[in-house]
Amino acid sequence: xxxxxxxxxxxxxxxxxxxxxxxxxxxxxxxxxxxxxxxxxxxxxxxxxxxxxxxxxxxxxxxxxxxxxxxxxxxxxxxxxxxxxxxxxxxxxxxxxxxxxxxxxxxxxxxxxxxxxxxxxxxxxxxxxxxxxxxxxxxxxxxxxxxxxxxxxxxxxxxxxxxxxxxxxxxxxxxxxxxxxxxxxxxxxxxxxxxxxxxxxxxxxxxxxxxxxxxxxxxxxxxxxxxxxxxxxxxxxxxxxxxxxxxxxxxxxxxxxxxxxxxxxxxxxxxxxxxxxx
Amino acid sequence: xxxxxxxxxxxxxxxxxxxxxxxxxxxxxxxxxxxxxxxxxxxxxxxxxxxxxxxxxxxxxxxxxxxxxxxxxxxxxxxxxxxxxxxxxxxxxxxxxxxxxxxxxxxxxxxxxxxxxxxxxxxxxxxxxxxxxxxxxxxxxxxxxxxxxxxxxxxxxxxxxxxxxxxxxxxxxxxxxxxxxxxxxxxxxxxxxxxxxxxxxxxxxxxxxxxxxxxxxxxxxxxxxxxxxxxxxxxxxxxxxxxxxxxxxxxxxxxxxxxxxxxxxxx
Numbered sequence: 001x002x003x004x005x006x007x008x009x010x011x012x013x014x015x016x017x018x019x020x021x022x023x024x025x026x027x028x029x030x031x032x033x034x035x036x037x038x039x040x041x042x043x044x045x046x047x048x049x050x051x052x053x054x055x056x057x058x059x060x061x062x063x064x065x066x067x068x069x070x071x072x073x074x075x076x077x078x079x080x081x082x083x084x085x086x087x088x089x090x091x092x093x094x095x096x097x098x099x100x101x102x103x104x105x106x107x108x109x110x111x112x113x114x115x116x117x118x119x120x121x122x123x124x125x126x127x128x129x130x131x132x133x134x135x136x137x138x139x140x141x142x143x144x145x146x147x148x149x150x151x152x153x154x155x156x157x158x159x160x161x162x163x164x165x166x167x168x169x170x171x172x173x174x175x176x177x178x179x180x181x182x183x184x185x186x187x188x189x190x191x192x193x194x195x196x197x198x199x200x201x202x203x204x205x206x207x208x209x210x211x212x213x214x215x216x217x218x219x220x221x222x223x224x225x226x227x228x229x230x231x232x233x234x235x236x237x238x239x240x241x242x243x244x245x246x247x248x249x250x251x252x253x254x255x256x257x258x259x260x261x262x263x264x265x266x267x268x269x270x271x272x273x274x275x276x277x278x
Numbered sequence: 279x280x281x282x283x284x285x286x287x288x289x290x291x292x293x294x295x296x297x298x299x300x301x302x303x304x305x306x307x308x309x310x311x312x313x314x315x316x317x318x319x320x321x322x323x324x325x326x327x328x329x330x331x332x333x334x335x336x337x338x339x340x341x342x343x344x345x346x347x348x349x350x351x352x353x354x355x356x357x358x359x360x361x362x363x364x365x366x367x368x369x370x371x372x373x374x375x376x377x378x379x380x381x382x383x384x385x386x387x388x389x390x391x392x393x394x395x396x397x398x399x400x401x402x403x404x405x406x407x408x409x410x411x412x413x414x415x416x417x418x419x420x421x422x423x424x425x426x427x428x429x430x431x432x433x434x435x436x437x438x439x440x441x442x443x444x445x446x447x448x449x450x451x452x453x454x455x456x457x458x459x460x461x462x463x464x465x466x467x468x469x470x471x472x473x474x475x476x477x478x479x480x481x482x483x484x485x486x487x488x489x490x491x492x493x494x495x496x497x498x499x500x501x502x503x504x505x506x507x508x509x510x511x512x513x514x515x516x517x518x519x520x521x522x523x524x525x526x527x528x529x530x531x532x533x534x535x536x537x538x539x540x541x542x543x544x545x
């Protein structure tokens with residue numbers, strides 16, 4: 001048993017080291033099957049344990065109960081109403097955060113002195129958890145939309161900014177020399193050489209940023225809101241409705257996953273050249 | 279070539295030093311070279327002799343020299359699209375298609391209004407892709423091309439403004455032997471067609487003899503011009519031609535005093 005396991009592992013490792021290994025059709029299907037199998041097994045075990053009374057339904061309802069709640073909330077429109085409120089906040093804050101992050105990152109990447117000037121300020125602010133800002137921002141901006149949008153923009157800003165700085169600074173000097181030898185203006189060099197070469201790194205930043213933005217909105221809504229998916233969860237908590245709480249939590253996960261898939265599709269489209277080179 | 283004797287480049291008493299680890303390194307020492315319009319010049323030397331530095335000065339990529347380097351009577355202090363530069367690596371932008379890479383070579387539209395015309399722009403790009411034999415690969419990305427094709431594209435990019443002079447820094451050094459010979463014929467074809475003055479840096483003596491009207495031999499530390507060999511072997515050149523072999527041997531002997539000649543005499 002042990003030795004056959006070892007042999008299998010060795011085979012897998014060999015396959016992963018070998019370059020250009022064509023994944024067979026069968027393997028591809030198996031991988032997709034495995035991807036879905038794990039959650040199905042977990043849910044099935046959970047369902048069985050719930051039905052046998054091994055899990056207290058008032059603490060953790062069965063998957064069927066949660067599914068039913070999710071379905072009825074979806075039908076009544078309650079779920080989508082809260083999700084769309086949260087999504088709208090994310091879109092606003094995320095766009096602001098990306099814009100500021102790319103702008104600041106570009107300036108810091110291009111101007112060494114500006115980078116030095118900002119290093120310590122950003123270095124101190126960056127490790128502060130986003131949620132810690134919520135009460136402060138509510139004090140400054142009130143409990144309305146702007147404080148939540150600001151929190152999201154804040155959370156998005158740092159990964160975007162850091163990856164942009166990295167991308168801009170790692171532009172190959174050889175490409176810059178080509179542009180220089182062709183008498184290109186600084187603006188054109190920035191737009192046609194530096195930006196495109198930094199784009200893969202910037203995309204990494206905006207993908208991390210989207211995850212953080214989505215987490216920040218829920219965090220902000222949990223603390224202070226009268227709508228949104230975070231509010232839905234915290235309100236259900238006060239009414240001790242575990243099925244509603246879990247339905248909310250699961251929908252956060254699903255939307256987060258969908259957002260990442262969407263952004264990855266955009267990345268594949270925009271960075272076609274970078275993907276074909278891999 | 280009607281005005282073949284017209285000087286296009288004049289280098290006089292040119293020196294350049296690099297600062298390395300707080301020490302001064304004399305890279306080029308008292309270089310004198312005059313190049314006529316339409317000439318094909320090859321600069322040959324061992325690695326580290328400063329031949330690439332010399333080319334970079336002519337290209338305007340190195341400015342801290344003393345002495346003079348006049349291009350069409352004007353001091354060279356910065357790059358110009360009138361002197362196209364081809365690097366050893368193709369240096370094509372991987373995010374642009376071959377077509378767009380060549381188009382990037384065009385003069386900025388703001389500087390030259392006539393190029394603003396999208397149609398004429400496209401036509402120029404197309405003509406130059408045809409010139410290097412890449413007319414069917416315009417839409418491809420650089421990483422989809424072979425090394426030789428990438429270098430063709432980068433030559434097209436340097437030629438797209440119809441420069442007076444093309445500077446090539448070991449352009450075929452990274453290619454395999456077959457592709458290299460192929461590219462040598464290709465560059466001669468371009469030279470015949472476009473009448474561009476060519477300066478090509480190489481460490482391949484055979485390449486220099488095959489291509490050049492004059493071969494500039496450089497010795498190292500500090501880099502000086504050892505000799506300039508006039509190459510009158512009629513074109514199209516045949517590598518087995520006795521005149522060709524004679525010049526090649528002459529250059530070999532210049533670099534390696536104990537040249538093994540016995541093999542050559544078997545032919």
